[in-house]
Amino acid sequence: MLLPRQFYARDVLIVAKDLLNCYLVREYNGHLLIGKIVETEAYHQNDPACHAYRGKTKRNEVMFGPPGHAYVYFTYGMHYCFNVVTGAIGRAEAVLIRALEPVKGIDIIKTLRGGKSERELLSGPAKLTQGLAIDLKLNGHDLTGGKILYITKGEPVAEEDIVVTTRIGINAGKDLPYRFYLKNNKYVSKK
DNA sequence: CCGGTGATGCCCT
């Protein structure tokens, strides 16, 4: 089932947790590339680590728009990261998708990633954008349209199978418990 | 297995 707009129009911490076990689907050159979401992080406008903490800019303006759209940004001179916009219009919130478990189209994904081992294909925020061919052309894309790039519902996750901890790769806001991942899943990114 | 480090370009101050 395609996730509807109201799924995304909730608090970013709820959405970040509920996205676990859902499927990110990418239509690429006639192939379906699919990964199961196993790790997420939440960011919001009152959080010092958030791109929108100091207000709206050209880069982060998608975060202030309607929920259910993709916020893609470029970083470290060579990598892209993929986020899902949440919450109400005018409020800047987004969930960073940090890791996927490969599900479908694995041969294509392997080619896009330069022939890495299955464990290394999508187990990091910039790895999964490379493996699913996500770049700035998809910034602002509506994920509720069911085309090109979208998310479908997964099996519910038991509360005890979710680990809540601090985020990775940031300094500001590093003590906030805004990272969520599936316990014992080998495709979660490493620290 | 582990920690350290260079790559590389754009955004924002």
Add this chain to the structure above:
DNA sequence: GGGCATCACCGGT
């Protein structure tokens, strides 16, 4: 001009 929501590779163990 500094810093970045990262990754892959290198060398020592």
